[in-house]
Amino acid sequence: MRRKIALTTRGIKMTTKTTNNAVSRRKALLGLGAGAGALATTGLMPGAMGFAQAQSSAPIKIGFQKHATGIGAAYGRWYDATTTAAVQRINDGGGINGRPVEIVTEDDGTDPSRGAEALEKFEKLHGCDIAFGTLFSHVVIGSAPRAAELKLPYFVVSEGHHVASGMLNRYTLQPGITDVKSQVVSMAPFIADNLGKKVTMIFPDFAFGHDHRDFFTQAIEAQGGEVVAKIAIPPTETSFTRYFPSIPRETEVIYHVMVGPAVLTFVKEMGEFFGPSRPELFGFIDSLEAVGIDSPGLEFLEGSYFWEGMPRHVQDGQSAFEKTYRAAVGCDDRGASLDDPADVSTYAHMFGCWETLNVIKAGMEAADYQGPQDRTKLIEAVEAMSDMPESLDHPQGAKRFNGKTHQVFGQQFISKVTEGKLVVEHVATIEDGLYEDEVDYTTQSF
Amino acid sequence: MEFGPHLMLAALEGAVIASILVLTAMGLSIVFGVMRVVNVAHGEFFMLGAVLAWYVSTMLGGHPAVGFAAALVIAPLVVGLIAAVSDQLILKRINYDPDRTIVGTIGMLFIIQQTTLMTFGPEARPVEAPFNQRLALPWFEFGEGGLQMIWPWGLSITSYKLFVIFAALAVLVALWLFLTRTKIGLIMRATQQDSEMAKAFGVPVGTVYSCVFGLGAALAALGAVLVVPIQQAHYLMGADPLLMAFTVVIIGGLGSLPGTVIAAFLIGMSDGIISVFFSPTLAQIIATFLVAMILVFRPQGLMGKAET
Numbered sequence: 001m002r003r004k005i006a007l008t009t010r011g012i013k014m015t016t017k018t019t020n021n022a023v024s025r026r027k028a029l030l031g032l033g034a035g036a037g038a039l040a041t042t043g044l045m046p047g048a049m050g051f052a053q054a055q056s057s058a059p060i061k062i063g064f065q066k067h068a069t070g071i072g073a074a075y076g077r078w079y080d081a082t083t084t085a086a087v088q089r090i091n092d093g094g095g096i097n098g099r100p101v102e103i104v105t106e107d108d109g110t111d112p113s114r115g116a117e118a119l120e121k122f123e124k125l126h127g128c129d130i131a132f133g134t135l136f137s138h139v140v141i142g143s144a145p146r147a148a149e150l151k152l153p154y155f156v157v158s159e160g161h162h163v164a165s166g167m168l169n170r171y172t173l174q175p176g177i178t179d180v181k182s183q184v185v186s187m188a189p190f191i192a193d194n195l196g197k198k199v200t201m202i203f204p205d206f207a208f209g210h211d212h213r214d215f216f217t218q219a220i221e222a223q224g225g226e227v228v229a230k231i232a233i234p235p236t237e238t239s240f241t242r243y244f245p246s247i248p249r250e251t252e253v254i255y256h257v258m259v260g261p262a263v264l265t266f267v268k269e270m271g272e273f274f275g276p277s278r279p280e281l282f283g284f285i286d287s288l289e290a291v292g293i294d295s296p297g298l299e300f301l302e303g304s305y306f307w308e309g310m311p312r313h314v315q316d317g318q319s320a321f322e323k324t325y326r327a328a329v330g331c332d333d334r335g336a337s338l339d340d341p342a343d344v345s346t347y348a349h350m351f352g353c354w355e356t357l358n359v360i361k362a363g364m365e366a367a368d369y370q371g372p373q374d375r376t377k378l379i380e381a382v383e384a385m386s387d388m389p390e391s392l393d394h395p396q397g398a399k400r401f402n403g404k405t406h407q408v409f410g411q412q413f414i415s416k417v418t419e420g421k422l423v424v425e426h427v428a429t430i431e432d433g434l435y436e437d438e439v440d441y442t443t444q445s446f
Numbered sequence: 447m448e449f450g451p452h453l454m455l456a457a458l459e460g461a462v463i464a465s466i467l468v469l470t471a472m473g474l475s476i477v478f479g480v481m482r483v484v485n486v487a488h489g490e491f492f493m494l495g496a497v498l499a500w501y502v503s504t505m506l507g508g509h510p511a512v513g514f515a516a517a518l519v520i521a522p523l524v525v526g527l528i529a530a531v532s533d534q535l536i537l538k539r540i541n542y543d544p545d546r547t548i549v550g551t552i553g554m555l556f557i558i559q560q561t562t563l564m565t566f567g568p569e570a571r572p573v574e575a576p577f578n579q580r581l582a583l584p585w586f587e588f589g590e591g592g593l594q595m596i597w598p599w600g601l602s603i604t605s606y607k608l609f610v611i612f613a614a615l616a617v618l619v620a621l622w623l624f625l626t627r628t629k630i631g632l633i634m635r636a637t638q639q640d641s642e643m644a645k646a647f648g649v650p651v652g653t654v655y656s657c658v659f660g661l662g663a664a665l666a667a668l669g670a671v672l673v674v675p676i677q678q679a680h681y682l683m684g685a686d687p688l689l690m691a692f693t694v695v696i697i698g699g700l701g702s703l704p705g706t707v708i709a710a711f712l713i714g715m716s717d718g719i720i721s722v723f724f725s726p727t728l729a730q731i732i733a734t735f736l737v738a739m740i741l742v743f744r745p746q747g748l749m750g751k752a753e754t
Contacts, residue, residue, distance in 0.1 A: 273600050
């Protein structure tokens with residue numbers, strides 16, 4: 001699989017090259033055309049006025065970078081469903097600045113180079129106002145530099161620490177979902193106090209997994225614990241039993257976070273490996289997103305713990321906002337599709353799309369956004385945001401946005417599997433997940 | 447984990463990998479042996495087998511064993527049929543020209559993969575195993591009281607994985623009997639040895655080719671049906687088996703069936719053991735290196751006959 005992917009990537013690179021050539025030729029022609037157009041329209045004020053008028057009622061186009069295919073496809077489908085529901089709500093409420101919102105979707109194939117291509121299409125082919133979407137960190141890292149070159153605001157829903165670390169640029173923002181560092185920092189005290197201090201980590205071998213590895217190791221050491229083994233697994237792996245013997249015998253807690261199409265196999269084989277004598281398990285729900293917790297073979301998860309960005313199963317004391325949101329995105333009480341209970345959503349992550357779109361709306365309204373010329377005003381408006389109270393715009397809970405690091409902070413949930421249901425045991429507050437700024441994007445020029 | 451139990455676990459994992467691999471590689475090897483066609487779409491027939499297994503088991507419902515048993519029969523048959531038809535439609539039209547068949551089968555690869563993506567979708571879908579008990583395995587050790595039986599942490603296999611190993615062996619024996627003891631097998635071997643002469647003796651070579659292409663694809667599909675309760679059906683799952691199968695047939699000798707069996711066992715076991723003790727990446731590096739060495743020093747493969 002890995003080798004095949006390398007082959008495909010090479011193939012894609014080749015296509016990118018040709019597209020680039022084509023684009024640059026087109027760009028040159030466009031430049032000529034624009035020049036000629038400018039000459040021709042000098043003094044033709046009525047024509048220009050007409051265009052401005054049309055623009056004000058034309059839809060605001062948001063390019064949605066979607067994992068429609070590749071290893072992120074399950075997320076892509078549910079990010080799409082949530083985006084559609086959020087846009088529907090925004091349009092029903094009168095759109096943004098009186099203009100309807102239109103989503104333009106491009107498949108990124110869960111692949112960095114195709115991700116960058118998608119941004120290019122949003123800008124040059126579809127004339128989008130901004131770009132939005134996407135979860136997998138390698139796609140975000142691959143796409144963000146292109147966003148800066150195109151001067152296209154790029155709102156990601158990716159969890160990775162790459163935004164707040166200063167690795168990206170002023171055009172990339174993450175206002176709708178917390179990052180791994182914050183999640184991990186707020187989880188470590190619970191793990192050390194309740195589950196154990198000797199931890200073995202199992203994580204996917206790419207940027208997102210490395211964030212987990214680095215920040216959790218620091219965070220658990222701060223709690224007096226230690227990581228006794230770190231097991232990296234390629235995200236395209238399909239068979240896992242062979243990795244488990246490297247788990248040291250002294251392990252008290254297994255910390256697992258896996259992604260990709262084989263997550264069910266991963267969790268099932270972990271259960272088969274340990275049998276009745278398993279250590280404590282603490283997983284990020286990523287290991288089971290889009291997979292039913294009641295799938296055959298997962299009985300051993302009873303009594304184990306999961307981080308959840310947003311509780312998949314309806315909890316006691318559910319807020320009215322959560323209830324309305326759940327109905328709007330078409331999920332039942334167990335976080336599965338209303339049409340098909342076997343079709344489980346990526347509930348712990350997809351709220352990020354809903355909330356990000358609401359932040360975009362608030363930002364565009366604050367900046368009185370009219371068109372691409374106001375893009376920098378939009379970014380400045382979002383940078384100026386801070387506390388966002390829990391509301392239907394933010395059904396996961398209150399948020400605090402840090403304009404300097406372009407990263408939002410929010411509450412985190414730890415759920416315990418109790419009789420086949422994920423029951424929230426602990427809620428980490430916004431303050432639990434705060435850490436020192438590592439960058440100030442506002443000092444960078446546009 | 448202690449060395450002994452660790453090695454045993456690695457060997458068991460390797461045996462499961464080898465069993466699936468031997469079926470997939472056999473399919474590729476038979477097709478090349480008889481038709482001299484390098485079937486690049488072979489991995490997609492594998493994937494198709496897994497996907498059809500999901501369709502069959504979901505449609506039938508009821509006890510998982512019912513769906514699985516039905517899939518075991520239906521999926522290879524349907525995949526074989528699809529392959530036979532595509533042989534008639536595509537490969538026959540280009541006269542089995544070696545270069546053009548490679549391009550032709552690459553085309554088939556994309557058509558099958560994208561059609562699956564458009565119909566089955568991009569998700570990984572599980573097929574429930576007909577039975578799946580965890581069997582903890584004992585280990586023997588000299589302790590204070592002489593030979594002791596202990597139950598090491600993590601040393602286990604599931605009943606289903608054992609079944610996969612035995613099922614693959616059974617299929618292999620059946621295939622060998624089919625090729626050596628039946629008239630159709632005889633005709634196939636005759637076509638393999640000299641297709642022109644076979645034609646002269648009244649063997650319908652075109653039909654034989656279609657049957658062989660179908661048989662090769664059906665073997666891959668059968669391997670996939672066996673593996674799908676362990677892994678899951680996914681539209682991209684064909685890439686890995688294809689590469690592994692190519693590795694095996696190059697090492698074993700293209701078209702040599704005993705060579706394929708030996709190489710599948712070698713590669714499967716080494717993949718299991720090296721990836722347990724070191725890393726799966728190293729296992730792949732070693733397999734690829736082996737291919738390179740074989741191509742340099744023994745291009746006909748371990749058991750292949752040198753061209754004269």
